[in-house]
Amino acid sequence: MLPLLRRMCNIHIHTRRKNPFLSICNGYANESIPSRLASPPPVQVGFTESAGRGVFASRRIGAGELIHTAKPIVSHPSLSSLHSVCYFCLKKLQFKNQTEASNVPFCSDECREESKIFYETEKQADWSAFHEYCRTQGLKYPLLVKRLACMIISGASTPETFDILQPATLSPGMILL
Template sequence: MLPILRSRQLAQRCLTQNKRLLTPYSFATDRHGSMLNRASPPPIQVLLTESAGRGVFATRKIESGELIHTAKPVVSHPLLSSIDKVCYYCLKNTPKGSNFEAQKVLFCSEECREQAKGFYEVEKEADWSAFIAHCRTRSLKYPFLAKRLACMVISGVTSADSLNVFQPALLSPQIISQYPYLPKQNSVTNDISQMEEELDLLRCALEGSGMKTEHLSFLTIEWYTGVLSRIRINAFRIELAGGSSYEDLLTSAYASVESEASVGNAVYMLPSFYNHDCDPNTHIVWVENVDAKLKALRDIEKGEELRICYIDASMDHDARQNILSSGFGFKCSCPRCLSND
């Protein structure tokens, strides 16, 4: 466990800044998932660590199998391959031809269609064919999250700086170099050029729908690259496991993040503060829809840091180090990696 910084004032500033965003996402439950008290906060707190930025720590002993809290996404979007199979809002598996079908997307309920109304009213007026073709050709997924976020900003659902709380604050050359479709020999300048192309396609689609220029003033290359950098580091692959018991979910806690069950991607507030460990004590699961559930994999003592695994934990030491270094920008020094396991 990483030591906590003694400067509680700095940690408190961080928590105060994000208090409004953190509190709606969580509740405390017993190990069977029954709610203990609707007014009870989750048994965790966000503090600063010496070397890993923010971290999540237990405020009491947490039992193995306990549902620690749930979290709704800040922004989410289904994969192109799942667009006709899942709810366009909550990503729940939805039979095609649902009564709540709307044009080319599906909604699992009237509630979800109403929740999506803000951004979808903006989105459905635009012709996204060029943007989609660009992303499909290059096998891109994160620009769709940026597109939805832009529509949420325009509709007033969120603010243009809503992801600024996340790291990284700047788009570094290392992060740019991970842009998935670019050959390794391409320069950072060319990488930025590709993102400028995406931004142009995004703006053109919105402008073509009759959107006023003043409503699109936030769509700058600085905004777009900043949003992509934060999405790139903080997005989770949504892998639904509907119908499974929590006990079954725990047995598959170390399954690959490249599972075929993936239906979309999402960025969350509180789960993004969890640091990585190759032998985690906490796991994030999706049972029915995009709402994330954080569960304890083993008993966690009061004051212990809660950590999840960002990658496929079954890989060997060198493979894990390579992926974490190239994909997330850090060298893992968890006990398992230190023992060369």
């Protein structure tokens, strides 16, 4: 059991994720593990009574130091970057995409293909009122919920995939009334 845990702690995966976009990661990816990264990440998952689960530094972290990367479970561009990043991987595009309002940009055919299942479901509804509400209210997380719902409806993901996002128990401090 200990060797398995040690291997799991040594996993470092590189992706093309950039800020300030929205994503939730599961810590796993189908990519090769770089051999030059042999030490465990300088973070640990902990629990606080007031906020629940969180990620905390386990040592001093230098500016610009890579501390963790993972393939996201779900991601969605912010409304302000909707036409300047890839709609799937969130990679910044060379030139701002001047497409029709109903189209979204992809950086590659691979990203277009990867998103095809849930994007076809997304296109079935008119999201303009939803996007406008999010924009006027300054909301960003509902965009992740939209993507998540479309992924489940389309069969791209199962509802069980997202169980990790829900704590097993909710303490009174975690519930806002």
